[in-house]
Amino acid sequence: MAEVVAPGFITARRTRTAGRYAVLLLGAVVMVGPFLWMLAASLKTDADIQQVPPSVLPNPFTGTNYGRVLDAFPFWRFLANSVVVSLVSTLLQLTLAATAGYCFARIEFRGRNALFGLYLATMMIPLQVVIVPLFIEMRNLHLVNTYAGLLLPTIVSAFGTFLIRQAFLALPKELDEAAFVDGAGHARVFFQILLPLIAPALATFAVFAFMASWNAFLWPLIITRGSQSHATLPVGLSLLQGQYTTSWNVVMAGAVMSIAPILAFYIFTQRWVIRSLAFTGLKG
Amino acid sequence: MVGVSGWRKAVVVTGFLAPSLIALLAFSLGPMVASAWVSLHEWNLIRPAKFIGLDNFRELWHDDDFHLALQNTLYYLVGYLPLVVAGGLGLAVLLNKRLKGVALFRAMYFLPVITSWVVVSLLWKWLLNPKNGLINTMLGWVGVDGPGWWTSQTWAMPSVILASAWKDLGFVMVILLAGLQAIPHELYEAAAIDGARPWRQFRSVTLPLLTPSLFFVFVISMINGFQVFEQVWVMTDGGPAGSSTVVVEQIVKNTFDYGRAGYASAMSVVLFVIILLFSAVQLRLQKRWVFYG
Numbered sequence: 001m002a003e004v005v006a007p008g009f010i011t012a013r014r015t016r017t018a019g020r021y022a023v024l025l026l027g028a029v030v031m032v033g034p035f036l037w038m039l040a041a042s043l044k045t046d047a048d049i050q051q052v053p054p055s056v057l058p059n060p061f062t063g064t065n066y067g068r069v070l071d072a073f074p075f076w077r078f079l080a081n082s083v084v085v086s087l088v089s090t091l092l093q094l095t096l097a098a099t100a101g102y103c104f105a106r107i108e109f110r111g112r113n114a115l116f117g118l119y120l121a122t123m124m125i126p127l128q129v130v131i132v133p134l135f136i137e138m139r140n141l142h143l144v145n146t147y148a149g150l151l152l153p154t155i156v157s158a159f160g161t162f163l164i165r166q167a168f169l170a171l172p173k174e175l176d177e178a179a180f181v182d183g184a185g186h187a188r189v190f191f192q193i194l195l196p197l198i199a200p201a202l203a204t205f206a207v208f209a210f211m212a213s214w215n216a217f218l219w220p221l222i223i224t225r226g227s228q229s230h231a232t233l234p235v236g237l238s239l240l241q242g243q244y245t246t247s248w249n250v251v252m253a254g255a256v257m258s259i260a261p262i263l264a265f266y267i268f269t270q271r272w273v274i275r276s277l278a279f280t281g282l283k284g
Numbered sequence: 285m286v287g288v289s290g291w292r293k294a295v296v297v298t299g300f301l302a303p304s305l306i307a308l309l310a311f312s313l314g315p316m317v318a319s320a321w322v323s324l325h326e327w328n329l330i331r332p333a334k335f336i337g338l339d340n341f342r343e344l345w346h347d348d349d350f351h352l353a354l355q356n357t358l359y360y361l362v363g364y365l366p367l368v369v370a371g372g373l374g375l376a377v378l379l380n381k382r383l384k385g386v387a388l389f390r391a392m393y394f395l396p397v398i399t400s401w402v403v404v405s406l407l408w409k410w411l412l413n414p415k416n417g418l419i420n421t422m423l424g425w426v427g428v429d430g431p432g433w434w435t436s437q438t439w440a441m442p443s444v445i446l447a448s449a450w451k452d453l454g455f456v457m458v459i460l461l462a463g464l465q466a467i468p469h470e471l472y473e474a475a476a477i478d479g480a481r482p483w484r485q486f487r488s489v490t491l492p493l494l495t496p497s498l499f500f501v502f503v504i505s506m507i508n509g510f511q512v513f514e515q516v517w518v519m520t521d522g523g524p525a526g527s528s529t530v531v532v533e534q535i536v537k538n539t540f541d542y543g544r545a546g547y548a549s550a551m552s553v554v555l556f557v558i559i560l561l562f563s564a565v566q567l568r569l570q571k572r573w574v575f576y577g
Contacts, residue, residue: 017383020378020381020383021383023378024378024379024383024385024386024389027375027378027389027393028389028392028393030450031392031393031395031396031450031453031454032392032395034407034408034411034418034450035395035407037407037410037411037418038407038410041410050416051416052415052416053416053421053424054416054417054418054421095303096303096304096307097304099299099300099301099303099304100300100301100303100304100305102300103297103300103301107293107296107297107300109293109294109297115301115305118308118313119304119308122308122312122313124559124560124563125312125313125316125556126507126511126556126559128511128513128532128535128552128555129316129319129552129553129555129556130312130315130316130318130319130552131535131536131539131552132319132322132535132539132545132548132549132552133314133315133318133319133321133322133549134311134315135539136318136322136329136545137310137311137314137315137318139329152307152310152311153311155307155311156304156307156308156311156312158308158312161304185296186296186300187299190300211398214400215398215399215400215401217400217401217402217513217514217517218513218514218532218536221517222536222540225540233400234400234401234402234403235402237400237402237403237406238402238517238518241406241518248410248413251406251410252406252407252410255403255406255407258400258402258403259399259400259403262398262399262400263398266395266398270391270394273394273398274390274391274394274458
C-alpha cells in the first residue's frame, strides 16, 4: 500500500488491535479455562484433590479415576443409550419435519394456515408444563424405562417443521410444476427433486436436534427413574455425583468421559452447529 | 395445484401430515389439555384420581414453598438475564471485528453451549467448591474470603445464576453476532463521515439496528429462564433449606416424591400462564424500544 499515514496513527491502531486480542484471550480463558480445570481434576489422586489450596497440575498424574467411573457405573450402557436415543430421535424429527414442512410449503389445501398456526403454537408449550400427563401417558402405554418412552415425546419438533418449511418455500415453484407436467406425483417431487435441494437446512436441523437430544435431562430423568437400564449419559452422570459426593476427581472424570463424544462431534460440525443456532435467531 | 384434486389430494395431505400431527396431538397438545384436567384432581398416580375442583389452586395461593419457588425463579431471571444479554452482546461486538483467528475464538466461546447442563452444573459446583474451588482460591489471591457458594443459603442462587449465564453466553453471542453482521456497512461509513466516534456509532447505529435480535434473545432467555431446573437439581437440589428451590423442581418433587400429581399439574398450569403473560407483556413493550427498520 502506498498510502501516506501518520506514524502515530499506525501505532494507535496496533495498540487497539493488541488490546482487542488481549480481551479475546481473556474471554477464551474464562470460557475454556473451566474445562481444563475439570480435566486436571480428573487426573488427580484422592489426596491431591483434597489439597487446600488446590494444586494446578495433577501431582502425580493418575488415570485411575476413569477406571473407577467404569467400575461404578455401566458407562458403556449409558453411552450406547445416549447414542441410540439421539440418533433415532434425530432421524424421526427430520422425517416428520420434512414431510410436514413439504406439505405446508408446497401443497395448497383448506385449513392449511390454521393447522400451521397450531404447529407453531406448540412451540409455546414447554416440556416442563406437560411432564406430569406425559409421564402418565407413557405409564399407561407401559413405556416407562423403554427406548420408545424416551423417544416418543421428542419426535415432533414445531421448530424443525418451521425451519424446513421455510427452506422449501425458498425453492422456485417451477421445479414442482415441470415435474408434475412430466407425470410425477408428490412423493417423487418430495423425495427426488426437492429434498436434495434443501440438504443444508436438513443438516442444520439435524445438528440442532442431535445436540438437544444428547444433552436432554429432565425427560430422560423422569422416564428412566428407578432403573439404570435405559438411563442416558446426563442422567447417569447425575447418579454418579450421588454416589461420589465428595470425590471430585471421579465425578470430573465422568464429566470428561461424557463430553468427549459430543466434543468430537462438535469439532467436525462446528460450522453447522453455530449456524443452526444462529438460525434460531432468524425466526424472531 | 397441478395434478392432484379432490380425494386424491386429501390422501396426499394426510400422508404427509398425519405422522407429525398425530405425534403433536399425542405428545404436546393432548398432554397440555390433560395437564389442565389433572390440575383439578387429587392424585398420587396409584389410587384413582379424585375430582376436587379448584382446590389445588386455592392451596397454591397459600403455599409458602411454592411462593418461595416463584420468588427464586424470578430472582434467577433478574440475575441471569442482564448477565447473559450484556455478556453475550460484549462478546458479539468483540467478535464482529475483522481480526485473524476470530472464528477460533467464536468456536471456543461456544463450547459451554454444546455441553450438557449436568456437566456444566457439576463443573461449576467444583469451581465454586467453598474449601478448595478455583474461584475461592483466586478470590483468596486478592485477599477476599470467598463465600460458601452452593452450601450457603445466601449464595446458592447466585451460584446457579453464575453457572447458567456462563453456559448460555455463547448462545446469545451467536444470535447477536448474526444480527450485527446484518447491519449494512454503509451506515457506519456515513456515521464516520458525519464525525461519529466509535462509541457514538455504537449508540446510534449498532444498538438501534440490533434491537430486533436483542428482543428475540431477551424473550427466548426469559421463557427458558422460567423453566430453570437442571442446574438447581444438580448443584443444590433446591437447598440448602429450600433457599434455591424453583418452580419446575417443585413440580418434579410433588409428582414423584410427594405423590401429588394433581397439585404439581396445577403448578404447571400456573407456570404456563405466567410465561404467557410475561411474553405478552414483552410483545406489548417491544413497540417502545424495538426498531424495525
